[in-house]
Amino acid sequence: MKKGKYRKKNRRIKKVLFVSSLILFLMVLYGIVYSCREESGADFGMFNALFPTKRVGGLEVTEMYLTPNEYSRPQIPLKKVKGIVVHYTANPGTSAKNNRNYFEGLKDSKETYASSHYIIGLEGEIIQCIPLDEISYASNDRNVNTISIECCHNTKSGEFSNATYRSLVKLLAWLCGEYNLKENDIIRHYDITGKICPKYYVDHEEKWIELKNDVFAYIKEFGE
Numbered sequence: 001m002k003k004g005k006y007r008k009k010n011r012r013i014k015k016v017l018f019v020s021s022l023i024l025f026l027m028v029l030y031g032i033v034y035s036c037r038e039e040s041g042a043d044f045g046m047f048n049a050l051f052p053t054k055r056v057g058g059l060e061v062t063e064m065y066l067t068p069n070e071y072s073r074p075q076i077p078l079k080k081v082k083g084i085v086v087h088y089t090a091n092p093g094t095s096a097k098n099n100r101n102y103f104e105g106l107k108d109s110k111e112t113y114a115s116s117h118y119i120i121g122l123e124g125e126i127i128q129c130i131p132l133d134e135i136s137y138a139s140n141d142r143n144v145n146t147i148s149i150e151c152c153h154n155t156k157s158g159e160f161s162n163a164t165y166r167s168l169v170k171l172l173a174w175l176c177g178e179y180n181l182k183e184n185d186i187i188r189h190y191d192i193t194g195k196i197c198p199k200y201y202v203d204h205e206e207k208w209i210e211l212k213n214d215v216f217a218y219i220k221e222f223g224e
Contacts, residue, residue, distance in 0.1 A: 057174025069107035072115035088198035096121030124163030158199030
């Protein structure tokens with residue numbers, strides 16, 4: 001009987017040790033993956049559950065709102081939308097998450113005032129940084145009546161990838177439908193201040209015209 005009790009107790013101890021080891025392993029694994037995710041800006045399935053997602057215009061948008069602060073999310077009301085401003089990040093190869101984290105970090109670095117409502121990544125993923133009823137710091141004098149979209153790009157030319165371009169067209173189409181905007185209401189940062197942004201679509205005027213044509217062709221076909 002004593003031997004039997006000893007075996008049962010030994011098995012219980014082994015089970016406790018196994019479960020404890022498994023929990024520890026999972027905690028370490030989570031820490032490694034989360035750290036890599038923060039460093040690279042990549043997406044890792046279940047870890048995205050930390051942030052809510054929604055569908056707009058056939059697109060999945062991840063809401064990663066900036067912390068309210070003076071430098072990137074001042075929470076000034078955006079009372080009326082009269083346009084949408086397209087930008088490029090000017091950081092070749094960086095992800096939507098990287099750029100969102102830069103905006104978030106301004107509350108601590110206080111180096112400048114900058115943000116955007118949306119950032120579209122290299123694979124077409126979309127992060128929303130600021131609610132659409134608040135201004136962003138992206139378009140100078142037009143911050144008070146426009147929605148801003150930053151687009152990631154792989155090269156110094158500033159040309160958007162096919163995936164980024166498709167998401168931009170769909171997002172612009174949805175926003176135009178939501179706010180009853182026309183073709184001339186889609187503008188570049190360049191059209192406001194003369195800054196070469198988004199670079200590729202300033203350097204290639206015909207591509208900018210083509211982009212707007214694609215937006216309204218999409219609206220006509222899909223009724224966004």
